[in-house]
Amino acid sequence: MTHVQAIKKTLRRQLAAPTTTLAICLLGLVGGIAAALLIVVFRFAIEQGAYLVGNFSHWQQPLDNFTRFALPIAAALLIFLLFSLSRSRRVRMGIPYVIHRMKQHYGMLPWRSTVNQFLGGIIALVAGFSVGREGPAVHLGAAASTWVGYHVDTPKNAIRTLAACGIAAAIAASFNTPIAAMILVMEVVLREYKVHIFIPVMLAAVAGSLITEQIFGPASELAMLSSTEVPNIQLPWVVALGVILGISGVIFKQLMLDVMNTVKDMSLLTRLLFAAFITALLALIIPTSLGPGLTAIQQVLQHQAELSILFTLLLAKLVASAIALGMGIPGGLIGAVFGIGAVVAALFTTIVNQLQLEQLLQYDTYILLGMAGILAACIHAPMAALLAIVELSRSVEIIIPAMLVIVPAYLISSQLFNSKSIFIAQLDAQDLPYQIPPVQVALQKTGVENMMETEFKLLLEPTQNELLDVLEKSSNQSVIVMNVDEDNQPVYRLVTYDIGAGDSPSLNYMPINGLKVTSTLAEVWDELSGARRGAVYIYDQEQGEPCGIVTWETVRKALQRELS
Template identity: 75%
Template structure:
């Protein structure tokens, strides 16, 4: 037991430093493996669920009409029962919620929301709601990796890094796209690039990709698409597609956010049943509208050139995705917009090729470009969009055209139409904070154990003379006095000479509060930052016995190093 305690202390001290240590790399790798295994179980459960409901073709062959109608409604009712049984006060899941928790709670997620996300995501995807699986994957990956950090009593700055590792591994395990997973974490979730975070995230993304290859094989879900070289003469058409995707991406965002705003005051049961009912009606009218995100690509390939059908499918998918996501069905947005982007590109290619141009546009290549462009327009992560398409298609020929479609799509969305990332808009609509002051951002990266002063003197209710003697003999040590209040609670005060007292040895007593050893300097700043002086004591065990001291001077020096 003693050796285990010493090991944990040594590990925690290494994890508290904002640098690339072997400890954080090994923890990140382990957290990534846990996240990848959870996502593998999630994917296998979805596949098994599809067979159990008689959907062997996974939405490529229409189910009987009555079945198509009832399945989403029954699924919505089951999801509601699940949410109520878990006892969650608020049903918040997916990437926007994870971004909020990363900023405000170091990536730690409530267990209730994680249970809801796991089982609710499976039910929604099996039932054919037009959502993606990456939203649940991000949530589950962060939860798995932070559970590991919590189990090892890791400092909160390391738990934040572990959450990023879990997310990267989960995305890589979900789509076998390790590069895109890394960039998505940095570009969308963390919204910053730091080497000491990037290295463990890279390791966990590799772990996620290898695990998914071992379980599901190396084939990409977009292996059916064969990207071809696009002639230079067709690049203007690529850019025009980007413009179209920018406008449609903003239209989809507005539609989804309008749905969210409209149903905000509705009860959870009403919202979910409405989502199920509308999806059911669309499924009866347009059977191909059923199915999550990427299944739309199969429909597009099966109906090339059928402009009326593709246009109808596009409208159905826009509404089905906006309704499901806006009303709170547990699923992801990225997979949904991938399907929408593919349909837009198919309609675009059909319209342009109908003009009898000299060299017809490559259908498969433009489908991939449609997915890249609309993703950039919706989530404002151009690099992640580019790498996702390159990895999903296993094609480097698509890189330059993808850049040319992403740039206009992103600029139309962010600059011309002044639209924010859809995740940020969701957070603002839900009233969830996602921004921190630069000081807090900087100080969250360092655990208190990395800078705390352990060579201090603790005295129990000493006399004035004993204190003076201690201050004189302590040299540079900090002196703390402990006393007991009326409720038998320990009180700690920092003792220094009163510099305003002249020659007399008058003493100054400053009450100090305690923070746990797993805290970061951001939490210390919250306690002593407003006064720009004082200290906090650090405790490890439940009895609150001080094991270290962090003064304002230590916080100031750490902040200067981080901002330098």
């Protein structure tokens, strides 16, 4: 074994343990940097694409009628061509798909869906579809980081952690919100809090934030909003806004899911063209309906107190976002609901201020509250919603009112209407499994290399006397016998004394299957749980000799320890 191979094996063994190690921190940092750099390229491509189509003002100045109508339709045709060339049987991407892959495949994503997400996301955002860029960011971040792990032969339990690191770095690189990125990963994607995952995710989020600051500058995309402290006398209005946002979130979710269920049997081309045609018509009638949700905030600020314009903008964003997302346009949902929440809050503020109160509600502050409340109502991640709005606004004064708007919005959505997180509802609509048994959850955290027995005896086609002699001398060691079958392939069997054989030296041969050294204990459980006994051998290279063995008893003890 060379020196490099020895270092690689030592690092891999550290990565197999469900603990915070220097190896996983360094690898998480590298994965986070790779994810952040990919997002930088993604953002640059969107900006340059916008200039190419004549959009110099981020949809604040309407383009000519022909361009506004033609852009979404041309984009839909390009997206269809892209998906056709990639020969993808199903178009699945974004945050729901990443949640599914995290649960079922340790966060590893097919390269075809990643290419589709990268190019398709750029096309959709350049063309002005009412979607956000955080969905593609999550997908691309997970793909970039797990690509790093895969190419250094990382155990699958660490690949899952790397996917979380990539997602956090990608969100931080997209919006410069490292704390919200960490919490979003834990609350929405992983749906659990574990310290050994949290530390490398924190490092990756910091890397993503620093990289985006160096390239795009430290300014927040919501720098135009300046929040102020909300007087205590206005707190009931904050709670009332939370109730309205909870209802608005439920309406948007139901509208989007209805679109998904209505078009699920349509061909991909039909769905994309239908979404493009609706978007193009809205762009002709209401030019401000074009663009991601965050661009709606600019329109809200320009048309404060103009109820008719705000109400029209709300209807346009509701329809445009639900149609685009429900029909499979490759974009994100969070950016879209931010825009809807901002318009709802602006309408609420305008109506309340017309009551001639002693202290008028401050537009900027309530727009930020609207974004926080509707995000909590839609994705059921109250902590992520709170921290996202605090970081985007660069304001600590908004924390208390944000809490007061998030709580009723979340409770109205989850309890009164019994509405699921929009991501979980999307997974249900697409028949993508996202739940696994607690046993699998517990055992996925540990790689086999952390638990395997390495001091075993391997015998090549021994005689019975040789085998008996080894068994007598190896009281605490497993003994494996290798034979060659008729196809000249090695067959491994675990050999033990047959206890019920009395005084005669009867032996028990149990065939055992092999698992790669990057596997987890969950895969050993899948192999052995039927018989509740036996073992699997572990190999490093394909067709290689066993380098370790994991018995059923080892898995059982690890499970007891993890669940205790």
